[in-house]
Amino acid sequence: MSLMLTPSQTVGPFLAIGLPWPDGPFVVPEGTPGAISIGGLVLDGAGAPVPDALVETWQAAPDGSFAHPDDPRGPGPGAAGFRGFGRCPTDRDGRYQIITLRPGALPSGDGGTQAPHVDVSVFARGLLDRVVTRIYFPDEAAANAADPVLAAITADDRRATLIAAAVPGSGPGAFRFDIRLQGGRETVFFDV
Amino acid sequence: MSTELPPGPAGLVLPSYRRPAGVHPALDFPAYRSSLLRAPKRPPVPLAQGLTEVTGPLLGAERVRSADADLTTGHGGEPLGERIILTGRVLDSGGRPVPDTLVEIWQANASGRYAHGVDEHDAPLDPNFDGAGRCMTDSAGRYRFVTIKPGAYPWQNHLNAWRPAHVHFSLFGRAFTQRLVTQMYFPGDPLFAQDPVFNSVPDPAARERLIARFDLGTTQPEWALGYQWDIVLRGREATAFEAEQPR
Numbered sequence: 001m002s003l004m005l006t007p008s009q010t011v012g013p014f015l016a017i018g019l020p021w022p023d024g025p026f027v028v029p030e031g032t033p034g035a036i037s038i039g040g041l042v043l044d045g046a047g048a049p050v051p052d053a054l055v056e057t058w059q060a061a062p063d064g065s066f067a068h069p070d071d072p073r074g075p076g077p078g079a080a081g082f083r084g085f086g087r088c089p090t091d092r093d094g095r096y097q098i099i100t101l102r103p104g105a106l107p108s109g110d111g112g113t114q115a116p117h118v119d120v121s122v123f124a125r126g127l128l129d130r131v132v133t134r135i136y137f138p139d140e141a142a143a144n145a146a147d148p149v150l151a152a153i154t155a156d157d158r159r160a161t162l163i164a165a166a167v168p169g170s171g172p173g174a175f176r177f178d179i180r181l182q183g184g185r186e187t188v189f190f191d192v
Numbered sequence: 193m194s195t196e197l198p199p200g201p202a203g204l205v206l207p208s209y210r211r212p213a214g215v216h217p218a219l220d221f222p223a224y225r226s227s228l229l230r231a232p233k234r235p236p237v238p239l240a241q242g243l244t245e246v247t248g249p250l251l252g253a254e255r256v257r258s259a260d261a262d263l264t265t266g267h268g269g270e271p272l273g274e275r276i277i278l279t280g281r282v283l284d285s286g287g288r289p290v291p292d293t294l295v296e297i298w299q300a301n302a303s304g305r306y307a308h309g310v311d312e313h314d315a316p317l318d319p320n321f322d323g324a325g326r327c328m329t330d331s332a333g334r335y336r337f338v339t340i341k342p343g344a345y346p347w348q349n350h351l352n353a354w355r356p357a358h359v360h361f362s363l364f365g366r367a368f369t370q371r372l373v374t375q376m377y378f379p380g381d382p383l384f385a386q387d388p389v390f391n392s393v394p395d396p397a398a399r400e401r402l403i404a405r406f407d408l409g410t411t412q413p414e415w416a417l418g419y420q421w422d423i424v425l426r427g428r429e430a431t432a433f434e435a436e437q438p439r
Contacts, residue, residue, distance in 0.1 A: 002285060003285050003286075003424045004285070005215045005216075005285055005398075005401075005424050005425070005426060006401055006402070006424045007217065007393040007402060008216040008372060008373065008374050009360075009389055009390075009393075010224075010375075011373045013308075014308045014360075015298070015360070017307060017324050018296050018297060018298025018323070018324040018325075018326075018362070019296060019298070044229040046229050048229075058244060058248060060244065066243060066244075066247040067250070068248065068250060070207055070246050070247055070367065071243060071247055072204060072205055073204070083249070084249060085249035106244065108240075109206065114242060114244075119244045119368055121371060123373055125230075126228075127227070127231065128227065129216045130373065131219070131236075132236075132239075148240075149239060149240075152237070153237060181229075181231070181232055182229060182230060186232055186233065187232075189232050189236045190236055190238070190239035191211070191235075191237065191238050192239045
């Protein structure tokens with residue numbers, strides 16, 4: 001039996017009615033030991049902030065496990081209070097931020113290793129379908145160099161759009177990841 | 193039959209999800225004015241589905257109350273408008289139901305006004321309607337909402353532009369690859385022909401799949417009109433393991 005898919009439509013300008021959760025940005029509860037923040041701006045092709053976007057994240061636990069039956073390695077211990085999923089609408093200045101734990105590295109299908117990463121979906125008025133990107137970490141140079149997804153993006157300036165920046169003066173746990181929907185420094189988006 | 197998966201080249205056998213060729217709108221669709229500065233200009237980079245993509249959040253039950261599926265209650269009185277029952281199944285393209293998955297909806301009120309500060313349409317708000325609902329699918333993948341039929345409303349996309357009446361839907365499925373946000377429309381709407389959002393779906397047959405079906409069997413006498421709308425998410429390919437099983 002094969003059914004035809006339901007097409008995507010834009011999330012529109014009024015997603016704030018139905019989609020934000022009070023605890024959405026907290027992949028782990030605030031104050032969790034080892035918690036990090038990842039945040040930044042969503043920008044349009046003119047460099048203007050996008051104040052009506054929704055950023056969602058999905059990632060492995062610090063031990064590289066997923067609480068999901070389709071992980072053939074089985075469930076790992078994970079981390080207390082860790083949901084894996086984050087959801088944050090942008091504010092009037094186009095800002096989002098999630099609080100999470102650093103994901104672990106993952107085996108890739110070809111025997112290699114994927115560097116620690118966070119999968120991201122962005123929804124917004126003007127986007128007829130979600131766009132998908134990935135956040136990698138700036139202090140994982142060796143792992144990033146061996147990552148097959150990053151390696152497939154040969155242009156340095158394009159690959160750089162996928163790597164978060166440490167926020168100066170904010171300690172080791174604060175990362176900035178801007179998402180440029182369009183333009184010369186357009187973020188790399190993936191077809192998954 | 194053993195449920196143990198044979199090790200692949202890396203000891204890792206993952207499901208994979210069929211790619212939705214030709215179904216979803218192109219992001220770059222100038223007739224929809226909001227896309228002009230927001231749609232990426234570069235083609236997306238193909239990403240091999242790995243552990244992060246074939247897993248996904250299995251959540252929602254703890255954040256849904258049964259009352260959340262009835263948008264007509266929970267306020268001081270009943271909202272104005274045509275009461276409707278909106279129900280259907282969430283399936284994957286293999287025809288399998290998607291049980292226990294979170295469905296979130298939001299919509300305008302009966303006069304075509306959203307309960308949101310950005311909506312400047314000169315139509316009345318309804319103090320008894322905020323337009324947000326959520327529920328979990330049951331073991332057969334079925335969802336069910338009670339709400340009111342949303343009104344059409346004007347927008348600034350082009351001269352005399354009006355959105356057909358619609359309800360926004362958000363679905364998770366069971367994997368990151370299955371995530372879907374879409375809109376459900378009502379049958380016979382005269383506004384379809386001039387709506388760039390509806391018509392952004394390239395295949396006319398796929399557009400039809402966004403339209404609910406009026407169903408007298410779902411309609412409750414003396415109380416509410418019934419609509420049925422099934423939602424189909426990306427399905428899993430047969431794994432190499434399944435394909436190798438004797439028939």
